[in-house]
Amino acid sequence: xxxxxxxxxxxxxxxxxxxxxxxxxxxxxxxxxxxxxxxxxxxxxxxxxxxxxxxxxxxxxxxxxxxxxxxxxxxxxxxxxxxxxxxxxxxxxxxxxxxxxxxxxxxxxxxxxxxxxxxxxxxxxxxxxxxxxxxxxxxxxxxxxxxxxxxxxxxxxxxxxxxxxxxxxxxxxxxxxxxxxxxxxxxxxxxxxxxxxxxxxxxxxxxxxxxxxxxxxxxxxxxxxxxxxxxxxxxxxxxxxxxxxxxxxxxxxxxxxxxxxxxxxxxxxxxxxxxxxxxxxxxxxxxxxxxxxxxxxxxxxxxxxxxxxxxxxxxxxxxxxxxxxxxxxxxxxxxxxxxx
Amino acid sequence: xxxxxxxxxxxxxxxxxxxxxxxxxxxxxxxxxxxxxxxxxxxxxxxxxxxxxxxxxxxxxxxxxxxxxxxxxxxxxxxxxxxxxxxxxxxxxxxxxxxxxxxxxxxxxxxxxxxxxxxxxxxxxxxxxxxxxxxxxxxxxxxxxxxxxxxxxxxxxxxxxxxxxxxxxxxxxxxxxxxxxxxxxxxxxxxxxxxxxxxxxxxxxxxxxxxxxxxxxxxxxxxxxxxxxxxxxxxxxxxxxxxxxxxxxxxxxxxxxxxxxxxxxxxxxxxxxxxxxxxxxxxxxxxxxxxxxxxxxxxxxxxxxxxxxxxxxxxxxxxxxxxxxxxxxxxxxxxxxxxx
Numbered sequence: 091x092x093x094x095x096x097x098x099x100x101x102x103x104x105x106x107x108x109x110x111x112x113x114x115x116x117x118x119x120x121x122x123x124x125x126x127x128x129x130x131x132x133x134x135x136x137x138x139x140x141x142x143x144x145x146x147x148x149x150x151x152x153x154x155x156x157x158x159x160x161x162x163x164x165x166x167x168x169x170x171x172x173x174x175x176x177x178x179x180x181x182x183x184x185x186x187x188x189x190x191x192x193x194x195x196x197x198x199x200x201x202x203x204x205x206x207x208x209x210x211x212x213x214x215x216x217x218x219x220x221x222x223x224x225x226x227x228x229x230x231x232x233x234x235x236x237x238x239x240x241x242x243x244x245x246x247x248x249x250x251x252x253x254x255x256x257x258x259x260x261x262x263x264x265x266x267x268x269x270x271x272x273x274x275x276x277x278x279x280x281x282x283x284x285x286x287x288x289x290x291x292x293x294x295x296x297x298x299x300x301x302x303x304x305x306x307x308x309x310x311x312x313x314x315x316x317x318x319x320x321x322x323x324x325x326x327x328x329x330x331x332x333x334x335x336x337x338x339x340x341x342x343x344x345x346x347x348x349x350x351x352x353x354x355x356x357x358x359x360x361x362x363x364x365x366x367x368x369x370x371x372x373x374x375x376x377x378x379x380x381x382x383x384x385x386x387x388x389x390x391x392x393x394x395x396x397x398x399x400x401x402x403x404x405x406x407x408x409x410x411x412x413x414x415x416x417x418x419x420x421x422x423x424x425x426x427x428x429x430x
Numbered sequence: 431x432x433x434x435x436x437x438x439x440x441x442x443x444x445x446x447x448x449x450x451x452x453x454x455x456x457x458x459x460x461x462x463x464x465x466x467x468x469x470x471x472x473x474x475x476x477x478x479x480x481x482x483x484x485x486x487x488x489x490x491x492x493x494x495x496x497x498x499x500x501x502x503x504x505x506x507x508x509x510x511x512x513x514x515x516x517x518x519x520x521x522x523x524x525x526x527x528x529x530x531x532x533x534x535x536x537x538x539x540x541x542x543x544x545x546x547x548x549x550x551x552x553x554x555x556x557x558x559x560x561x562x563x564x565x566x567x568x569x570x571x572x573x574x575x576x577x578x579x580x581x582x583x584x585x586x587x588x589x590x591x592x593x594x595x596x597x598x599x600x601x602x603x604x605x606x607x608x609x610x611x612x613x614x615x616x617x618x619x620x621x622x623x624x625x626x627x628x629x630x631x632x633x634x635x636x637x638x639x640x641x642x643x644x645x646x647x648x649x650x651x652x653x654x655x656x657x658x659x660x661x662x663x664x665x666x667x668x669x670x671x672x673x674x675x676x677x678x679x680x681x682x683x684x685x686x687x688x689x690x691x692x693x694x695x696x697x698x699x700x701x702x703x704x705x706x707x708x709x710x711x712x713x714x715x716x717x718x719x720x721x722x723x724x725x726x727x728x729x730x731x732x733x734x735x736x737x738x739x740x741x742x743x744x745x746x747x748x749x750x751x752x753x754x755x756x757x758x759x760x761x762x763x764x765x766x767x768x769x770x
Contacts, residue, residue: 163516166708169509176503176530185545188528190516205525342712369709372682
């Protein structure tokens, strides 16, 4: 069933033009009559001829590929962000290489382990929280770099304002009449996250502006972290009437503990997350949407812009967040225990 | 900050060997003394020299890349499967290109729009439900192909036994004492899914074996489909005591409707999904785990095996499924209405 792939020579022969004309047409170079261009494209279509990126790369110096570096591929956020990046690169006829660095991230010199050099025209990092040293090592790859989920001075960055997101969420809970608002943060051993820090700061600022003392608990990350933190809050002498979680995964763990303890949401405790995770709607969880698809699309288009010279390589794009009201937040019912 | 990338010539100079020796070492070719090999590798490390896939590809005929084709990147399943594929390819020092074909899938000749030829050593398709004609068009790319989530005769395939999965789930509900067991299937306009068909067949076979009449409802796909189907089932003169959904997304929609209608799970209706979606644990949903990470890892390793000649290009690997018992299924309480 497999046939020898058509060569550029085959296309030239069928179209009745020279090899260099085929090359010019397929590279999109100027100086070819429209009629000839159509004939070449038609012949290429008929022969299912696809330009070899390798061969064309040796001519243009471009690889036609962009590398996307993610810490993990499993969490919901990354699939959605990649979807946006993929669509943006597709618009520009660029291929997407994906590197999941996971545990290698912990290793000194992990950036060197990536075969990026000369294999890619640009690098997009997603939620990598790169140190300046790591940025510089990626600079050594010698291609443009766009950071997603991180705002680095002088570097192309696409990110949300995490502080404003949690400050807004805190204000929403204050507006409902809550004053005992606790915050569940994540705790990671591996590396510190800027986004994590900023979200806590936004909550603290929101509480301070209302003259209230912040109350944050951090046990672990993921759903387990939410379960542990909620357990501690429910064991307090005077439990909170509202809980804001750093991200939806933590809120889901907290929600599970509340359900199992028979504490009603939102009647006894209001619960709010951050991310608008796929499963937040399932739980009717009020949350802060950060639209990862739009973030990915924007980052992909910015990358294309930097490559073709229409965008600056130090552009900063701050993406909006949006509070999504669902059933998990409501006004507190006076000052009463959990069982009212 | 950016320096000129080191060339193979730089490596040769630092190691004090000829260019062709460097080339042999970096390609892993035989005939180089271990001591020389170490010296070249040390020099390459010091210079952060990374082999250009393009240049080495022109020598070996290999690109060092595998293309993964997915219909969508956003649904949870694909991120997890990609994570497994990525880890397997990484073990073999292969890069992963990802193509999200989405809507282009509907277009005639979508396979031709992929710049696969000569840009990739192999193609992995995930949940693409390829027709034989589409398979043949991908054959034209002229590289090995591995199908994930689809069992095609004569072609390397990694898949679960969907029929056995739903038959087992149905048996679980029968064992609990249910007899009025309804099935919620998906309905798609775009293309028919083999997995979808097989899951329905497994349920029907399980019911038939128990001498019961199958009862299936298909409205749409996703959570909306689950909501609509559950609405119909709750409006029946004699609602089911147990519901099995084709996948967790449908079960989540059904769960939402049950919650909003005040129908208790599992007291009044047992609910069971399929997939072990990220959010299934959050809802305490009993489900059938299909371990997409393992599926991806297996498919990636099979691809590597086909490329290096240690696996047959028509290997079929059937992955096991596993019922995950949670709180959403229980024995029915006699024959009574929904409100008991």
